[in-house]
Each structure stands twice: as structure tokens, then as C-alpha cells.
Amino acid sequence: MHTVAVETRYILICSGKGGVGKTTLTANLGIALAKQGVRTAVLDADFGLRNLDLLLGLENRIVYTAQEVLAETCRLEQALVKHKQQPNLALLPAGNPRMLEWLKIATMLGDLFDIVLIDCPAGIEDGFKNAVAAAREAIVITTPEVSAVRDADRVIGLLNSEGIKPIQLVLNRVRPRMMANQEMLAVSDVTDILALPLLGLVVEDEQVIVSTNRGEPLTLNGSSSPAAQAYNNVARRLQGDDVPIVDPSQEPQGLRAKLSRLMNTKIF
Amino acid sequence: MATTLRDAINRLLGRQTASAATAKQRLQLVLAHDRSDLNPELLQQMRLEILEVVSRYVELDLDEGDVSLATEDRVTALVANLPIKRVRDVVLPANSALNATTAAAGSSAS
Numbered sequence: 377m378h379t380v381a382v383e384t385r386y387i388l389i390c391s392g393k394g395g396v397g398k399t400t401l402t403a404n405l406g407i408a409l410a411k412q413g414v415r416t417a418v419l420d421a422d423f424g425l426r427n428l429d430l431l432l433g434l435e436n437r438i439v440y441t442a443q444e445v446l447a448e449t450c451r452l453e454q455a456l457v458k459h460k461q462q463p464n465l466a467l468l469p470a471g472n473p474r475m476l477e478w479l480k481i482a483t484m485l486g487d488l489f490d491i492v493l494i495d496c497p498a499g500i501e502d503g504f505k506n507a508v509a510a511a512r513e514a515i516v517i518t519t520p521e522v523s524a525v526r527d528a529d530r531v532i533g534l535l536n537s538e539g540i541k542p543i544q545l546v547l548n549r550v551r552p553r554m555m556a557n558q559e560m561l562a563v564s565d566v567t568d569i570l571a572l573p574l575l576g577l578v579v580e581d582e583q584v585i586v587s588t589n590r591g592e593p594l595t596l597n598g599s600s601s602p603a604a605q606a607y608n609n610v611a612r613r614l615q616g617d618d619v620p621i622v623d624p625s626q627e628p629q630g631l632r633a634k635l636s637r638l639m640n641t642k643i644f
Numbered sequence: 645m646a647t648t649l650r651d652a653i654n655r656l657l658g659r660q661t662a663s664a665a666t667a668k669q670r671l672q673l674v675l676a677h678d679r680s681d682l683n684p685e686l687l688q689q690m691r692l693e694i695l696e697v698v699s700r701y702v703e704l705d706l707d708e709g710d711v712s713l714a715t716e717d718r719v720t721a722l723v724a725n726l727p728i729k730r731v732r733d734v735v736l737p738a739n740s741a742l743n744a745t746t747a748a749a750g751s752s753a754s
């Protein structure tokens with residue numbers, strides 16, 4: 377499917393805080409990229425609490441991990457779990473390699489894939505540092521909550537000092553109504569504070585839970601839900617497409633939105 | 645910070661103001677500290693010394709003044725807001741430990 381030979385991109389997906397949507401983003405972005413013709417590998421670097429296999433519906437097909445590949449007890453192709461519906465996508469469970477071995481894994485994947493997404497463990501300890509060793513660029517995902525933004529900031533500081541570039545932001549679980557009512561940090565608040573370019577904005581969407589229940593990422597079956605569209609757009613922007621980002625809290629939504637704008641008028 | 649119609653109505657009704665602005669302020673403050681590796685003790689020591697030096701030249705309103713960390717675009721800055729009550733007629737003698745700092749402050753003030 378690929379027409380141009382370009383250098384493989386190694387993209388870390390990280391957040392600092394757990395539970396903000398790292399793995400969901402990795403799964404959906406992986407599928408979306410694969411559908412767009414990009415040979416994509418997703419690497420589960422969260423060996424302690426791995427979940428990427430579950431979100432992709434591949435949990436019953438894992439036999440080997442990268443550790444067996446490194447120990448040469450199996451070939452790389454045996455450890456890669458190809459997605460049946462999207463053969464452009466493969467999952468590599470990482471096991472628990474040391475930092476130096478991560479580079480080896482990354483190099484091996486470089487021959488076979490255009491993009492390698494690395495699902496980073498939460499926290500900023502060894503697991504995080506090891507995953508950073510395999511990455512060149514990063515996507516930081518956060519939600520508009522003080523704790524998540526603070527942790528994202530710590531992670532960005534560490535990525536900067538490791539020379540990871542570019543670092544882009546995905547803002548997850550946005551509640552447009554709360555934002556319009558100024559009861560949630562605005563999109564610009566978060567981008568200003570973290571000083572990162574915005575790669576994507578995902579609204580809170582119940583369909584995300586439904587899709588994880590099934591092990592079928594939203595981007596897999598052409599869902600028209602808002603989150604699915606957001607993930608597809610992230611995949612396109614990642615490849616350089618100019619897809620405008622719409623701030624849902626600024627969108628006209630009838631009388632309520634008009635009232636909200638009136639209420640936010642500065643009076644002095 | 646600008647007041648919105650919502651804030652005004654909330655105040656009239658005795659309700660709290662919208663929380664997003666509070667969240668932003670709190671985050672900016674905590675991040676300024678997170679980003680600098682200054683521990684609170686050192687910051688306090690520096691704050692006192694700065695106040696001490698400035699107080700030799702002008703009388704400060706210490707209740708209103710503050711020396712704190714602020715951050716913008718990932719750059720952390722030390723921000724001093726020191727309201728002056730009045731300028732001293734005579735510069736007070738330097739503390740021996742502060743000689744170098746006072747010399748610098750004296751030359752830039754003249």
C-alpha cells in the first residue's frame with residue numbers, strides 16, 4: 377500500500393497520569409493509520425499492566441513478546457500479532473526489555489513499518505524512561521483537569537530534556553457544555569499552559585466505552601461518533617494533512633449556546 | 645481578571661464563580677514551582693534577601709508586596725511586586741553578607 381519510502385517514525389504516546397486515554401488513543405490511532413494505508417506497529421510498553429491487546433481485541437492471539445525475539449527464541453514475525461481486519465496493523469507486546477534493548481526492537485520494526493506507536497506506561501519512572509529510549513517524537517494526551525495537566529507538564533519537561541521532538545498534544549474527554557459554562561479548563565488554557573501545538577481534540581463520548589467492551593476500536597468500523605472522527609483526524613494530521621480543529625465549546629448550539637455567550641460577556 | 649455577566653450574577657446570588665479560572669490560576673502557580681527546581685526553603689530565603697536589599701533604598705509595603713515564581717511558555721520567571729511607600733533619604737548600610745548584591749543593585753538604581 378505504501379508508495380514512498382520514508383524514514384520510520386517512532387512516536388511515544390504518553391500522559392504521566394494514568395487513565396486519561398493513552399491506550400485508547402494508541403489503539404484507535406493505530407487502526408486509523410492502518411486504514412489510511414500506513415504500515416503501523418503498536419508497541420505495548422506497559423508490560424506490567426498491559427491493555428493494548430484487549431482494546432484491539434487481540435488478547436487471545438499473543439504467544440510471544442519482544443523479549444523472546446531479543447533472546448532469539450522466536451522470529452520477529454512470530455511475535456507480531458497482525459490485526460485480521462486491518463493487516464497494515466500489528467501489535468508487539470513488549471515484555472520487559474532493558475533500555476538498550478528498546479533501541480534494538482525499534483530498529484527491527486523500522487524495516488517493516490512506517491510508523492511505530494509506543495504505548496507508554498503511566499508515571500515517570502523506569503518504564504517511562506525505557507519507552508522514551510525507543511522514541512523520537514511524542515504525543516502527550518491529557519484531559520482538561522488540573523491533575524492530568526500537571527502530570528502532563530512533568531512529562532513534557534522530561535521529553536524536552538531527552539530531545540524528543542516534535543511533541544504534540546491531544547486533549548481528551550472534553551465536555552463542550554462544561555467548557556462553555558467555564559466550569560472546565562478551556563482548550564486554549566491547556567495549550568497555553570503546556571505550550572504545545574494541538575494535534576487533536578476528543579470530546580467525551582460513551583461510544584468509547586462500548587468499543588472497548590467489544591475490543592473493536594471506534595475507528596475500525598467507520599463509526600460516525602464524535603470520538604471516532606477525532607481519532608481519524610489525529611491520524612490525518614499526523615501525516616501532515618491540514619484538518620482544522622473545531623473547538624466544540626465555541627460551536628453554535630442554539631439558544632443555550634447563545635445564552636452562554638451572553639453570560640460570558642465581559643462587563644467590566 | 646475581567647468580570648463576566650455570569651460572575652456578576654453568581655455574586656448576586658451568593659454562588660461561587662465559575663471554576664475554570666480558579667483551575668487555571670492554581671495550575672499556573674503549582675507549575676511554576678514544579679518547573680523550577682527551587683525548593684520552598686530556598687525560595688523563601690531568596691525572597692527575604694531580596695526584600696532586605698530593596699528595603700535599604702526604599703520603604704516597602706510588605707503586606708502588599710510579594711516575590712513569587714510565575715511561568716509562561718514554559719519559561720519560569722521570578723516576579724517581584726514591591727509597592728514603594730516612600731524613598732529613603734539615606735541608603736541604609738549593607739548587611740556584610742549582602743555586599744555583592746547591594747553593589748549591583750546600587751549601580752543599576754543610580
